[in-house]
Amino acid sequence: MSRFICAIDQGTTGTTVIILDDELRIRAKVNKEFEQIYPRPSWVEHNPEAIWQSTLATLAEATRVAQITENDIAAIGITNQRETTVVWDKKTGEPIHNAIVWQDRRTRGRIQQLIDDGNEKWVQKRTGLLLDPYFSGTKVEWILDHVDGARARAQAGELAFGTIDSFLLWRLTGGQVHKTDASNASRTLLMNLDEIAWDDELLELFNVPRPMLPEIASNSEVYGVTHGVPGIKDGTPICGMAGDQHAALFGQCCFEPGEAKCTYGTGAFLLMNVGHERVHSQHRLLSTMGWQLDGEVTYAMEGSAFIAGAMVQWLRDGLGIIEESHEIEALARTVDSSGEIVAVPALSGLGAPHWRPSARGVIWGLTRGTTDAHIARAALEGIALQNVDILHAMENDSGDKLVQLKVDGGATANNLLMQMQADFLGRKIVRPAITETTALGAALFAGLAEGIFKNLDQIRDEWRVDREFDPQIDAATREMHLDLWHEGLKRV
Numbered sequence: 001m002s003r004f005i006c007a008i009d010q011g012t013t014g015t016t017v018i019i020l021d022d023e024l025r026i027r028a029k030v031n032k033e034f035e036q037i038y039p040r041p042s043w044v045e046h047n048p049e050a051i052w053q054s055t056l057a058t059l060a061e062a063t064r065v066a067q068i069t070e071n072d073i074a075a076i077g078i079t080n081q082r083e084t085t086v087v088w089d090k091k092t093g094e095p096i097h098n099a100i101v102w103q104d105r106r107t108r109g110r111i112q113q114l115i116d117d118g119n120e121k122w123v124q125k126r127t128g129l130l131l132d133p134y135f136s137g138t139k140v141e142w143i144l145d146h147v148d149g150a151r152a153r154a155q156a157g158e159l160a161f162g163t164i165d166s167f168l169l170w171r172l173t174g175g176q177v178h179k180t181d182a183s184n185a186s187r188t189l190l191m192n193l194d195e196i197a198w199d200d201e202l203l204e205l206f207n208v209p210r211p212m213l214p215e216i217a218s219n220s221e222v223y224g225v226t227h228g229v230p231g232i233k234d235g236t237p238i239c240g241m242a243g244d245q246h247a248a249l250f251g252q253c254c255f256e257p258g259e260a261k262c263t264y265g266t267g268a269f270l271l272m273n274v275g276h277e278r279v280h281s282q283h284r285l286l287s288t289m290g291w292q293l294d295g296e297v298t299y300a301m302e303g304s305a306f307i308a309g310a311m312v313q314w315l316r317d318g319l320g321i322i323e324e325s326h327e328i329e330a331l332a333r334t335v336d337s338s339g340e341i342v343a344v345p346a347l348s349g350l351g352a353p354h355w356r357p358s359a360r361g362v363i364w365g366l367t368r369g370t371t372d373a374h375i376a377r378a379a380l381e382g383i384a385l386q387n388v389d390i391l392h393a394m395e396n397d398s399g400d401k402l403v404q405l406k407v408d409g410g411a412t413a414n415n416l417l418m419q420m421q422a423d424f425l426g427r428k429i430v431r432p433a434i435t436e437t438t439a440l441g442a443a444l445f446a447g448l449a450e451g452i453f454k455n456l457d458q459i460r461d462e463w464r465v466d467r468e469f470d471p472q473i474d475a476a477t478r479e480m481h482l483d484l485w486h487e488g489l490k491r492v
Contacts, residue, residue: 003021003022003074003075003450003452004019004020004021004022004027004066004068004072004073004074005019005020005021005022005073005074005075005076005077005443005446005447005452006018006019006059006062006063006073006075006076006077006232006443007019007020007076007077007078007079007240007439007440007442007443007446008055008058008059008076008077008078008079008168008439008442009079009080009244009436009438009439009442010051010055010078010079010080010081010164010165010168011080011081011244011265011266011438012081012084012101012102012103012265012266013033013034013036013266013313014031014032014033014034014054015031015032015034015051015054015055015058016029016030016031016058016436016439017029017030017055017058017059017061017062018062018436018439018440018443019062019063019065019066019068019073020440020443022447022452022453023462024434024440024459024462024463026434026436027065027066027067027068028061028062028063028064028065028066029062029065029436030058030061030062030065031058032054032057032058032061033054034046034047034050034051034053034054035047035050037098040106042104042105042106042108042348043104043105043106044100044101044103044104044348045098045099045100045101045104046084046098046099046101047098047099048086048088048095048098048099048167049095051099051164051167051168052167052168052171055168055171056229056230059229059230059231059232060230060231063231063232070231070232070233070236071233073232073233073236074236074237074450074452075236075237075238075239075240075446075447075449075450075452076172076226076232076236076237076238076239076240076446077238077239077240077241077439077441077442077443077444077445077446077447078165078168078169078238078240078241078242078442079165079241079242079243079244079247079438079439079441079442080163080164080165080168080184080243080244081101081102081164081244082102082163082183082184082187082243082244082245083102083134083135083136083139083163083187083188084099084100084101084102084136084163084164085099085100085136085139085140085143085161085163086099086161086162086163086164086166086167087140087143087144087147087150087154087159087160087161087212088159088160088162088167088170089158089159089160090157090158090159090160090175090178091158093170093171093175095167096143096147096150096159097143097146097147097150099164099167100139100142100143102134103134103266103306103348104133104139105133105348105349105357106133106142107133107138107139107141107142108133108357108358110133110138110141110142111131111132111133111138111357114131114205115131119131119205123189123202123205125280126192126193126199126201126202127186127189127190127191127192127193127199127202128186128193128278128286128287128288129186129187129189129286129287129288130284130286130355131189132355132357133357134304134306134351135187135188135189136163136187136188136189136190137188137189137190137202137205137206137208138189138206140161140188140206140208140212141206141207141208144207144208144209145207151207151209154208154209154211154212155209155211156211157211157212159212160178160212160214161208161212161213161214162178162180162214163180163184163187163188163243165180165181165184165241165242165243166178166179166180166184166214169223169224169238169241172224172226172227172229172232172238173223173224173225173226173227173238174226174227174228176224176227177223177224177238178214178215179214179215179216179217179223179224180214180215180216180217180241181216181217181218181219181241181242181243181292182196182216182217182218182219182289182291182292182297183219183242183243183246183247183288183289183290183291183292184241184242184243185198185214185216185289186288186289187243187288189202189206190202190203190206190208190213191216193278193287193288193289193299194278196216196289196292196297197216198210198213198216217241218291218292218293218294218295219240219241219242219246219250219291219292219293219445220239220240220291220293220445220446220448220449221239221449222237222238222239222449223238223239223241224237224238225237225238226238237446237449237450238446239445239446239449239450240442240443240444240445240446240447240448240449241442241445242291242441242442242445244263244265244269244438245263245269245271245302245304245438246271246288246289246290246291246300246441247437247438247439247440247441247442247445248261248263248269248271248408248409248437248438248441249261249271249273249290249291249300249441250290250291250441250444250445251408251434251437251438251439251440251441251442251443251444252406252408252432252437252441253456253459253460253463254271254272254273254406255273255456255460256273257273257274257275258272258273258274258398258400258402259272259273259406260272260273260391260394260402260405260406261405261406261407261408261437262387262405262406262407262408262421263407263408263409263437263438264308264309264383264407264408264409264410264411264412264417265308265309265409265410265411265438266307266308266309266310267304267305267306267307267308267309267310267351268304268305268308268383268386268387269302269303269304269305270302270303270304270387270390270391270394270405271288271290271300271301271302272300272301272302272394272398272402273290273298273299273300274290274299274300274301274398275298275299276296276297276298276299277299278299279299279301279397279398281301281393281397282396282397283353283393283394283396283397284352284353284354284355284393285301285302285303285352285353285390285393285394285397286301286302286303286304286352287299287300287301287302288300288301288302291445293448301394301397301398302352303351303352303353303389303390303391303393303394304351304352304390305345305351305352305383305386305387305390306346306347306348306349306350306351307345307346307347307348307361307383308345308383308411309325309409309410309411310345310347310348311343311345311347311361311379311382311383312325312328312379312411313325314347315328315375315376315379316328319372319375321372321375321376322376326413326414328376328379328380328414329380329414329415329416329417331372331373331376332373332376332377332379332380332416333416334373335371335373335374335377337377338374338375338377338378338381339365339367339369339370339374339378340365340484341363341364341365341366341370341374341375341377341378342362342363342364342365342378342381342382342484342485342487342488343361343362343363343364343375343378343379343381343382343488344359344361344362344363344364344382344386344485344488344489344491344492345361345379345382345383345386346359346360346361346362346492347360347361350489350492352389352390352393353389353390353393354389354489356492359492360492361492362488362491362492363375363378364487364488364491365484365488380414380416380417380420381420381424381481381485382485382488383411383417384417384420384421384423384424384425385424385481385482385485387421387424387425388424388425388482388485391405391425391427402427403427403428404427404428404429404430404468405421405425405427405428405429405430406430406431406432407421407429407430407431407435408431408432408435408436408437408438409435409437409438410435412431412435413435415467415469418431418467418469419469419472421469422469422470422471422472423471423472423473423477423478424478424481424482425471426471426475426478427471428468428469428470428471429468429469430465430468431465431466431467431468431469432463432464432465432466433464433465433466434464435466444459
């Protein structure tokens, strides 16, 4: 009899629930979007209650689609948009402010102050991260400073802080468990990456009271059990948890040092397994957690591009040149080239390896002959080209040259984009049979904790490839594209 795992993938634009069996077959996949809130330019918020309602709705629909009952779910795994920050009342469970999303840039001034005061070097050494509004530290500080009475209540132990994993775990357990996993904790600017523990000096720097912090746990253990969740039996173990990119690295079976993946979602995120010892980047990449299993830590190196799929959404919603996101591939294929147009997708600043929070998007090289098809093709090229900068920095830091890059996320269905990525990187691109590897990683962590999967070897044996993309352009053409790209970067 099959044992089913429920994976909750709480993303930036919506919540997806996947039901998998013990042979890694997807029995159901359901997604529900929720509202994006933009109070001011460069501010991005979510209503935590909308996130919770989307979770409940997708849980109910997924079990219906899978044709299973509440008794058939053996384990629940959670993966989530990272850095997004929630503060809530411990008694009522009610958030005291909208969640501040990872894309939000409102704390740029505070970050610059911290940099000017000479804090970046020691913070990076302690956390593996750079000082940037992207991370949670200044987000929680902002909430405490802008909600009346919040700081005093936090110091008194009345408020809880968490990333979305913690918030969902709290709600799923009926307010009984306040924990986070090591991968999400590593993205807050508050955790010592060597000790895998909250750091008092960092808490002091960001003015975050320790009583509001969750307990840090590993990525695969029983954190708690469900209580009062419609459609889910009380007592169902919640036993796998990881930030979305860490879950995707695991779901791509990048279990050995030097193996890497890129997830194409709202942004694009490249992670490389670097083994059990941290690698200190010389090219402004991040040192971060891969995962923690059975007391052993696997580290990763990460480079993030803040905008990938969101660039396509902007072409759809902002410019209106397509009606549905998937139409961009067909439109881009109607021209043979972008006509030397460069689109830099810096709609929320530039991430690694540039780290320019104030950067803005650019479409450069327009002529009277430019059409919507040229812009569409240039947008796809920009998504791919920004990853080349990240991967080259990663190879220089690690000393290893990748043979292949595994890819996942919704945009990997775009074959033109995947071919562009292979061409511009000059590397093989490998797309797995299950491209929802973020949810898959959460399910694998949960399945390991419950004994549904015996070990990593069993998981690797069951992992399957859908398609591979080999480079099809010569070195000179590749360099031409890279030169144009770097000229475009000068203009953001």
